[in-house]
Amino acid sequence: MFKIIKPGLLTTVQDLGRKGYQKYGLATSGAVDSYAHRMANILVGNQDGDATLEVTLMGLQVEALKNCIISITGGNFNPCINHIHVPMWTTLKVKKGDILDFTGYTSGCRAYIAVAGGIQVEEFLGSKSTDTISGVGGIEGRGLEKGDIIHTNGTTRVKCHYNRSLSPSLIPTYPDNIKVRVLLGPQDDAFTSKGLETFFSSEYIVSKDSDRMACRLEGPKVEHATSADILSEGMFQGAIQVPKNGLPILFQAGRQSVGGYTKIGGVITVDQPKVAQLKPRDRITFEQVTLQEAHALLREQERLFQTLRVHS
Amino acid sequence: MNYHYKFAGDRAILVVFGDELNEVTSKKVRKLAELVDGQKILGIEEVILGYTSLLVNYNPIKISYTSLQTTLDNLILQINLTENESSKTIEIPVLYGGNLGPDLPEVARLNNLKEADVIQIHTESEYTVYFLGFTPGFPFLGGMSKKIATPRLENPRKRIEAGSVGIAGYQTGIYPVNSPGGWRLIGRTPISLYDPNTKNPFLLSPGDIIKFKSITKEVYEELVKTTKKGGRFDV
Structure with missing residues (x-):
């Protein structure tokens, strides 16, 4: 108590x-x-x-x-x-x-x-x-x-x-400059190839407007090929939404359930805790992985938790 | 049936039935949601409905992406659009205009209508709850007449009271909790769409049918008293 x-x-x-x-x-x-x-x-x-x-x-x-x-x-x-x-x-x-x-x-x-x-x-x-x-x-x-x-x-x-x-x-060290792994989708086709290249080659800075809902980023604008608006659809943890202003927003645990803007990709599950520990002015870059890689990393993490629980 | 899958991170899959907002596509989404929820498949955690897609959250430790797709393919084959939905029809009493519906005159003016016409058009349609989201219990409704379509406010309000009924573009909706928002407010309902203190906190479910009913100030105040006493308005 x-x-x-x-x-x-x-x-x-x-x-x-x-x-x-x-x-x-x-x-x-x-x-x-x-x-x-x-x-x-x-x-x-x-x-x-x-x-x-x-x-x-x-x-x-x-x-x-x-x-x-x-x-x-x-x-x-x-x-x-x-x-x-x-x-x-x-x-x-x-x-x-x-x-x-x-x-x-x-x-x-x-x-x-x-x-x-x-x-x-x-x-x-x-x-x-x-x-x-x-x-x-x-x-x-x-x-x-x-x-x-x-x-x-x-x-x-x-x-x-x-x-x-x-x-x-x-024990994670929580550096103030991180790289996280991303799976493309569901609207990666709404961006130009230049936009995708900008996203994966640029360093973004965490905005002071970040909170439990979302980690908001500042940096080079990600260029859309189509409209940035979509018909509202389900939102997911780790979603990287890019609205009309071209600045990525990483959705976290406190996010709302639906959203009406294009999502370029999703931060893979095992990397979401790294984003959770970013504070304003920290820096982040992105790297593309496949679904198979993301799932292999998740299985590895869950085996670790299982082992720790068994021996606790 | 045409559909395709898209990655939505490494723990969700998006089933996309189309890219246009219409009743048939929305019904496919609702039917699949019902089938997935009904089956309680190990590894499938929860679904979120959208206008034209269903997001299926899964645990890759318990179900592989391939077997998830096979499972969904089989469920989609079972979608029967002629079958009735297990939905309810709910009447929403609304006090239109005045302080509680400050944008009613503007909605009327922009559509070259009288305020009374807007109310009549708004109350004569039946609206389908396509899905819920944005805030707890906020219904995205299909079925509003184009005659009263009005663009959003350029400057959203910082606070909109729970129960406010609004119009944004071709949509109408009800704010279940106090929140900011840019919809044009035409009235307010005294009944609660979201009450965390009751056993069933959400009044509406996807597929439900809504009808708005214009009520007088006296009836509105009477209903406000009933809800304040803790009694849930009986629909």
């Missing part, structure tokens, strides 16, 4: 999202960086889909109201317990009265705090994820505020899960 002393820039309760209601216009929401979210849960012995706190960049300060085991993964904002720096990607013991806060900045954009037993909030349509647009999930469908109490599951599965760390080879 925790009490929020300072909510920081934006802190929300997230799990792996609300599935099955996009056809009614309800977004999935969920952790933007699902890799860091799942690893945080695995470290403390939770299920991948248990709820964590998603912390954006800075300012969060919480007080533990009970002893518990936690883990902190994702972007490194220099977490401290009682003003002493603590390591990330490992299990940590927190005692009643301890103060956890984030005191600086090293890398990334979103950190995840998992608590052994999982965070307990009421589910809405099968998920605890906060969707601030629809005002559902988490705590009253909003970002956390000063004084909020975060309940955790009382059952202690914690004994055997203390003192575990993730192998350094599995």
Whole structure:
């Protein structure tokens, strides 16, 4: 159990999202960086889909109201317990009265705090994820505020899960200049060959208007061969939408369910967490891959999670 | 039946039935959505309907792209367009014009009609819910008369109240939640299209038929009171 002393820039309760209601216009929401979210849960012995706190960049300060085991993964904002720096990607013991806060900045954009037993909030349509647009999930469908109490599951599965760390080879470094892999479609034919070349050969800069819904980019304009407008159709995670102004927008967990602009391609699943950790002014380039390559990489990642779960 | 597949990232496939907005294409989309949802095929996670396409989200660990295509090919063969849909007809009471429909005079003027004509034309059609999206429960409707088609506002409003009924181009729609938007507002309904506090949060489903009914200010206020008490307006 925790009490929020300072909510920081934006802190929300997230799990792996609300599935099955996009056809009614309800977004999935969920952790933007699902890799860091799942690893945080695995470290403390939770299920991948248990709820964590998603912390954006800075300012969060919480007080533990009970002893518990936690883990902190994702972007490194220099977490401290009682003003002493603590390591990330490992299990940590927190005692009643301890103060956890984030005191600086090293890398990334979103950190995840998992608590052994999982965070307990009421589910809405099968998920605890906060969707601030629809005002559902988490705590009253909003970002956390000063004084909020975060309940955790009382059952202690914690004994055997203390003192575990993730192998350094599995810990992302979140550089401020990344390359992500892209599968073309569904409207790559709406662009000129010059447009496609611009997209794959240029470096784009992350705009300050980026959020949980989308990572917006600035840079060379991607040229359309046809209109940038399409009849509205289903939107997907990782979709790279290019509206009339030619500037790509990468859609993330908080995206809406449909969209009416051309999409040049999609960021492959295993690379979406890298995009999730970009902050304004970071840089990104794109590289084309095939569906077979994308699926092989996804299978490799899922085998890793399976192995880690089996041995947890 | 003509259709083709397109990649939509590595975890979704887009089934495209055409590139023109019409009732038959939309019905194909709705029928396939119903078939996919009804089969509960392992590895298929959820579908999203559009005007002319169906997005099928899948888990490549559980179903390969090839068997997904074969599965969808077989389901598409089962689409029967003459079969009736399991849809409901819903009457939406609307208070037209005044403060709640501030763009009604402009919609009338741009179409060389009287306000009363716009209301009559808007209420005499039956509208099909093609799909829902944009915000929770927002219906994309087919069937509006071209006589009242009006372009979007050049400067979208920052806040539109839930229940607002609007026109944008050849479409009409209802805002289920407060949101920004550029549709011309012609009235407001007191009934809720999206209520997260009820067991079935969404009033409408794809394929449902909507009829608008013009109501007086008194009836509107009476219905607002009923919904505020927590009672769901009975349709």
